[in-house]
Each structure stands twice: as structure tokens, then as C-alpha cells.
Amino acid sequence: MRKQIMAVSAALLLTSPAVAGGGAGVPTGNTIAAAVANNPDFSTLLSAVQAAGLTQTLSGPGPFTVFAPTNAAFAKVPADQLQALLNNPAQLRAVLLYHVVPGRVTSTQVAGLTSATTAQGGSLTVSASGGTVQINDATVTQADLAASNGIIHVIDTVLLPPS
Template sequence: MRAPCIIVCLLLGAVSAKTVIQQAHDLHATTFTSLVARAGLSHQLSSQGPFTVFAPTNAAFAKVPSDVMTKLSNDKDLLTKVIKYHVTAGVQLMATFGNDIEIGSWANGYKIRINRYQNGQVMTATGSTISSRDNIVTNGVVHLLDEVMFPLPEKSVLQYCASNQNLTQLTYSFVRANLQYDIEGGPFTVFAPIEAAFDALPTGFLNTEFLTLSASRNLLQYHYVRGTYYSAGLRDGETLSTVQGTDVVIHKNSGAVMVEKARILQADIKVTNGVVHLIDKVLLATDHVSGESAPPSIG
């Protein structure tokens, strides 16, 4: 609990005489406050606390597909779970957080992952950019989000890859390279080539006559970095050091995000130990293969 922080701020005149629900409403998160009411949580969030509320803006809810919004409206249990995922106990001020910190949400068993990028200029909560921070009120604090958060799935990187038919070859490669235990650590950011990316490789590229076990591990470890890098935290020209040791460069242009020559097709797939981005090419570092048996490079 961080109630003493509120007391200090009250003495300094920095606290609004509102509840977290009133503050969220006044910050134009009215869709959120309406859904809070529909879930039957308004009274509790107005009369108890302190709470930290991550309130998606109206624009954030406008991004949610209509069928998902309909399901939220018709399924009170699901709605309650999603709303509770946006609430934590105590006063959680963004200035107090480091990077890749998980905090327990009101939704039992589900955690919110806080990330800091660019020396704290950009902060995210489970991948959603925090657009307005530390709006302190009488029973807590409100942070505005530009996207709606959904409870993190109960799948790790490897479990997610194994469950996705478009990542069959990547999953097989992780196991064949004996990286299935390594990739369960983390947190990691994984740039995951889809099936078509592997199919585009020269025939036999992944067979043992072209790649030793060591080279296979290098190839795969070139596809993930330590830490959680959601798309909101990626900058044009930024270099990320892969587990393999070679850097990859991020390129952002006209809405497209590239990792070296690979395009991110689907970003910000949340997993329990990081985040996965689907890419359209297998990433190749110059030192992955060498000698006469090396296959031709692919652009």
C-alpha cells in the first residue's frame, strides 16, 4: 500500500478531490467507466482503496473489434475479469518502476507487465502505451492507456509457438537445437518467422549437412533478445542485442516495422515470459554459416 504518498501529496495540494472513477471519467475514459458500472464495480472503486487504475481511453476501446465489444457487453464474468485486469491495489506511481516489472492485478492470478523505454519517456502496461501518468486522487491514482489490456495468456513462448500452426517449423527448430528449455526463461522478445519464411529458405538449409547443431542454435538465438520489447517501445534505427550476440536493427517507416530485412506481420503477442512478434523472413547473421557448404544468402 502507498497511502502515505497520497497523504504527502494532499498536504502539497497535488491530489484531486475525486475518486479514481471520477478522474477516469474526467480524463475522457467514459467507455471504461460505463463498463465499470456494467460490471458492478463502480461503488467499490469509488468508496474503497487506494487503487491504481489503468484506464483505456475512448479511442482505445474504439480499436477493439466490434465482436469483442459485443462479447464484453453480453458476458458479465468476462467483462469483470477484463475490468479487474486494469486495477491494482495500492498507489503505483510510474516514477517508482524499473523495466520489465510485473505487478499483480485485481484479476486473480493475472499480472500487468510494466516496461520503460527511452529512459522512461515511453512506458507501457502489458504493451499498451501509458499516455497520461500519475493522476493522483483521493483513493488512488489513474493512468491513461491507448489500448485496452487483456489478461496475459497462460502460455510461455514455446507453448505459444507450439499451439500456432504457422510456427510449426520454428517450434521444431527450437527443440532440434535443444533450446526448448532456454526459451522458457526470459523474459524474451522473440521475432518468430512464420511457415512461409522457412519455406523460402534454400532446400536443405536446415538439414544437418548445412548447419551443425551449434550453427542451428546460433541461427535461432539470433531471433530473440533479452527483455520485453513491445512495438510501442521500438524506435527507428534502434539496435537490439540478440542472445546469439549479434545486433539486429529496427526500422520503422510509414507504419511498417522491420527487423533487419524482415517485416513484423503481427506484433505484441503477449506470453507469460515476454512478447512474440511474427515476421515474414528468417533472420540470417553473416557468421551463421561459412565455408563451401554454406547455402546462398537470402534477401
């Protein structure tokens, strides 16, 4: 399954308008998009962001709070489900925007929440107990990665909006 995910990621990166069409390419600077691009643990997320046309958005002024799934989180998604998602840019965009909360929300602030409204329009359930923060079914594994246009919290599971 890992090989399938990596193959999908590589194919997605090669066919991404930002890369294949000579567009913005890999983001630079200290934005959320650049932080994702510069972290090898986010290569699948980067491919998805590029395919959904969100690179420029996540390079914009923000501020944004992004709950960023790692490659291992994407590897938990069944390969056929991930492939279907990657082949549907509108649905992919909705899923990715479900990981974004408008504003800069630190881990201390997140821990005090019970829910958060996403850029996609859905609601995330937030719970904190014993130093562990859950966003829906995902656990925050690293918090407060600062960017010039927001903050990133690393999560271990891809968040899927309710149907």
C-alpha cells in the same frame, strides 16, 4: 466502427443498473470512479465499469492504481468482441480488474517495475525505455492523475488477461 462503439456505450449506459435502476448513478467526489466519470475520454470505460458493477469499488477507500484505457483504446477492440464482452458481466469484470493494481503506484514506481499483480489475479508485464512506459502492449500516455483513493495512468490499448 466508432459509431458502433459509441452505440454500444450509450446502450450500456442506459441499461446499467446504476443508471437505469436509480442506483448510485454518476460518481461524485475525487475518487477514481468520479475522475473517470468526469473525463469525456473515459465514457466507454465508465459505461463498462457501471455494467460490471465496479463503480462502488472504485469509489471505495482503495488505494488503487488504475491503468485506464481511453475511448480510442476501446475503439481498437473489434466491435463484435467488445459487444460479447459487454454482454458478459463476469468476463467484463475480470477484464476491468485486470487494469487495477492494488495500492498507489506512481509513474516513478511503475517505471522501476518489470511486472505487477492485478486485482483480477493476473500479472502485467511492465517495461520502461526512453521515457516510455509499456504495460503489456499498451503505452502509458498520461501518468499520475491523482484521486483520493489512488492514482490513474492513462493507456492507449485495452488490456486483456491471458486466456
